[in-house]
Amino acid sequence: MSIAEETRTQTQQGVATSTYPKSNYLTSEHTVASWLLTTDHKRIGILYMISITFFFFIGGSAATLMRLELMTPRGDLLRSDLYNRMFTLHGIVMVFFFLVPAIPAVLGNFFLPMMIGARDLAFPRINLLSWYIYIAGGLFALAAILWGGVDTGWTFYTPYSSMYSNTNVLLAATGVFIAGFSSILTGLNFIVTVHKMRAPGMTWFRMPLFVWAMYATSIIMILGTPVLAITLFLLALERVMRVGIFDPALGGDPILFQHLFWFYSHPAVYIMIIPGFGVVNEIVPCFSRRKIFGYRFMAVAMMAIAILGFLVWGHHMFVSGQSMYAGIVFSIISFLIGVPTAIKVFNWVTTLYKGSVSADTPMLYALGFIGLFLIGGLTGLMLSTLAVDVHVHDTYFVVAHFHYIMVGGQVMAYLGGIHFWWPKITGRMYPEIWGKLSALLVFVGFNLTFFPQFVLGYLGMPRRYHEYPAEFQVFNVLSSAGASILAVGYVLPLVYLLLSLKYGKIAGPNPWGATGLEWQTPSPPTTHNFEETPIVTEDPYEYEIQEGPSV
Amino acid sequence: MSNAVVQEEPALLSHFDDLQQQDDSTKLGMWTFLATEVMFFGGMFLAYILFRWKYHAGFAEGSLELIWQAGFINTGVLLCSSLSMALAVDFAKLGKLRPLLINLVITMILGSIFLGVKAVEYSIDYRDHLIPGLDFAPHKLVEKLDAAELGHVKLFFVLYFAMTGLHALHMVIGIAAIGILAFMIYRNKFADGTTVESLGLYWHFVDLVWVFLFPLLYLIDLNHNT
């Protein structure tokens, strides 16, 4: 039987299991002001959850239109310039308004304080400010979309974006600039919280790996995002003042833009995946009933990835005009990142081995993550190889690679985390059948959408094109078909999770029998999380000790 | 208002366990924020270093159009303001409100003098057509240099205005923050040492940035080597 059923049939100690606590962080105050002016990290997490879901579906709509257009070789649904606006919208919204904030601002905000036994983050008001800044950035991005869009691609390459594009570059760049500060404030808050607000006994190596993931992500946010901010500022300056920072006709240097842009945007992809590692690190031990294998290596690996991630940005620029010597340097260091990443994959697999694995929905997402992230990561090594990249740069091979990581990895981790912690956040269980069905649809839909894209890229189909030669159609049709299945897989949770708020089974404090301080509180938790500051005496993931020795 | 040592305690926010945790968090928060500011300015420093390396002659010509005396005075003014800010923090920790407030006001005045000098410089630059995008046509240089070199001079001025402009924005925010803090201290008759110290860290950082901007922008070629 599933973990949830097992736990409910076991005798519980102390706390009543199936009552819904009348007074909790959701019910403590009802006014709109109490939500919009809240400093409770849990409520702020909910605010973020609603906003990023909104942006996810905006970005998803753009992708839907793109995949519809790409079903036929000719450009019939969307003109080329409209198609350009679609992929730009898709990239900007998905990267800056969904993937970067999703797990940190939703699950991190909600659970980081609880996992370390704190009553809130170090700076609750700055936390609220970060959400408002995010919304302000989002409004600028929406304005850019509504006023006709942007067609530069999410990468804003110059001099097209700074001198020649006739679209709303400034509005979009401003939106991203503003949203960046939301990211910086979240990272700052997390770093100070982890350093200063751990409960007594919660040493660094007793922290859940999710907290380590948030910490590593925050370091990247702090050190990288400001460079993006200044880059966008210089881009805006060039666009408004018509000066020549990045325009070669005026003595400027477009490759300087790329250096500055990728200095942030490569580490940004680690902002977009390390939180996923964190979620998987919580789910896998719980649903294999085993301590995670190699806890210290897992923690240190995430830190190593965060740090090494700053040294590899030139692998996006192999064919840009960057020197070949620099290309070699960046290529070698990019290979090095494969080492801590592979360690993580090996350790997850080893944790599963001889574990008592149960296929609850969160675990399905986590297992999907491990397999799909592996493919994404391996193809990343292929792309880091200079000679290979020369052929597949700017083709669908790259598109498939990063979607395997961002969607097959991060989005699945996000969904897995939402399902795993849904009982804690809402006090309700989601319907397991629907959860499993959606996970399956997402997995099948995802692979059908993106595996053909590896083939397409290898065969030479360029990215960002709305038309293609007829011989590529079969793979494009497969990809679009997969996208429709994927879409269903994404819409279903929206429906059943919302319905569970009213009709879901009462969850109780710990339906999964999971370790971790957040599960020692009622579901949903009270506003202050803990009645008394907990004192930590155990290492994390003590599943075997809980259950007795495994067979 | 007397010089008496402060008797009251700073307010402890409910999510902190004790004042030490609150103070440590505040200071770590400010240092971390300053780290982000270094990276923020850092991107522009990269652009500056690159283009100065590529177009040294143009940068030298551009630099000579700046008024080094203004830069010199401003550097001195900012160093004085760092002193007054450091003294303010000192008095805050000793609980001596009156000298604290006096030094905060001095810091604000010195900061404003800095901004005033910069305003004068900017208006002279405008008069001399040295602002890119606003009819950039510096008299002597238009005659002396060809189009490409003039472009390099223009690039220098883009970076000059962007870097000093961003720095000035940070000064404005700093002065405003000090003003608000001073007002609250005056009204509440109480100063939290950690808050003043954190603001001091910000102010010193802004001074630090200028310490590098001054030689990089104003002193490229004062001895007319190139």
Added chain:
Amino acid sequence: MTTHTTSAPAEHAQVHAHAHEGNGHHSHRSLYLKIFGVLMVLLVLTMVAAFLPLGQLNVVVALAIAMIKAALILMFFMHFRDSDHLTWLVGAATVAWFLILIALTFQDYLSRDMITSIPGK
């Protein structure tokens, strides 16, 4: 201004223990004035050096003096020297990251002419 909402009675006493921190603090006034004096001297030195015809060395000297000024402000005005190890780590990481940005970018520009022939072509 004196409201506390601590979670347990024991911590209330701890708060009061910190209340009179002000009395334990000794003034750094004389240190600040000395450092200020050095900074002003260095500023004058900067100007003098700027007018000397040192060729390539002008920028080196100017930046070296700037770094000394910066170090003095950092160490003494910002009390970096007296700070805890975590603050040192933040400062060191910051400098390192700025240097990474500059160095890894420049290794591209400086090596543009290094490898020009592609074997086999």
